[in-house]
Amino acid sequence: MAIEGSSTETRQKRIRLGMVGGGSGAFIGAVHRIAARLDDHYELVAGALSSTPEKAEASGSELGLDPSRVYSDFKEMAIREAKLKNGIEAVAIVTPNHVHYAAAKEFLKRGIHVICDKPLTSTLADAKKLKKAADESDALFVLTHNYTGYPMVRQAREMIENGDIGAVRLVQMEYPQDWLTENIEQSGQKQAAWRTDPARSGAGGSTGDIGTHAYNLGCFVSGLELEELAADLDSFVGGRQLDDNAHVLMRFREKDGTRAKGMLWCSQVAPGHENGLMVRVYGTKGGLEWTQKDPNYLWYTPFGEPKRLLTRAGAGASPAAARVSRIPSGHPEGYLEGFANIYSEAARAIYAKRNGGKADPSVIYPTIDDGMRGMTFVDACVRSSERNGAWIKV
Secondary structure: OOEOOOOOOOOOOOEEEEEEOOOOOOHHHHHHHHHHHHOOOEEEEEEEOOOOHHHHHHHHHHOOOOHHHEOOOHHHHHHHHHHOOOOOOEEEEOOOHHHHHHHHHHHHOOOOEEEEOOOOOOOHHHHHHHHHHHHHOOOOEEEOOHHHHOHHHHHHHHHHHOOOOOOEEEEEEEEEOOOOOOOHHHHOOHHHHHHOOHHHHOOOOHHHHHHHHHHHHHHHHHOOOEEEEEEEEEOOOOOOOOOOEEEEEEEEOOEOOEOOEEEEEEEOOOOOOOOOOEEEEEEOOEEEEEEOOOOOEEEEEEOOOOOEEEEOOOOOOOHHHHOOOOOOOOOOOOHHHHHHHHHHHHHHHHHHHHOOOOEOOOOOOOOHHHHHHHHHHHHHHHHHHHOOOOOEEO
């Protein structure tokens, strides 16, 4: 793979991967396993797939794992795998949010690389402790903000860095869904139940679940850092303990002599929206627009000129887009491929670690610091809304 000082891709021995969570019936665990397999960098060899021993064993059997490497306790898994000659090198943590800190800490302190689903933790206090553990560990920490893996998102970021739209003035982020329009958590729907439970999800509902994705995407593409925000959070569904809709105003730190403003809307009670993630960025010389439902397209409008459609592998595709594309133009790449790009970037960094070096600077993946920014964002949104939308420094 691309290692610092090398211009060629070299096939390396697959990374031995473990997984915490993601047992039978878990949506995101299956997504992580597909993403890990897609470019053939990983081999799943161990797992604590459920806290219930019977379910853990059954899930391990379904995945063809060696029964001796199927665990019902992630701490036991971390201790034993660290001692094995061919123990895991990396672990994917795909549990509800409240387990992230305790699980990640156990593997980090044993030098095992962590690939963790977002948000970072369920509380800001746990996030700060996990940040400390990650900084003290020699292991890598990768956060799966998967939308940053899309080729045209990478292209938008590169174009803004190159000054194609001038100094950024405005960033608009949206992530509306409709799946929580009714109180389905009361029916026992597993995904809804934990996502609307403060004990397992944390202080943010839609803000933590999808708002962090929109926020991360806006900052990733624009290169801006948030300075303060004002948020209005609602729980429209009766009896719901966490927000299911949020409107957030943002002020970013000054960059290139301009202090940009932003708006973010996330909702899980917006009928007609299945997964409407989008980002728009406007600068002094033009604008860019990307939507997840058409991820292979990027709209670019130089000021005073006709709107231009840039495609993932067509004329105008940038090197940043090309290096994370797999197939020719006209063949769409989507959610799973974008997710796999995060896993492949992580693999390149892990390969470099094996060889005592660092990954090429072109390798990009979300880190513990991105996770901290997400948790700070959620915390600030909750505090602002509690104060009737007061501006909160971040």
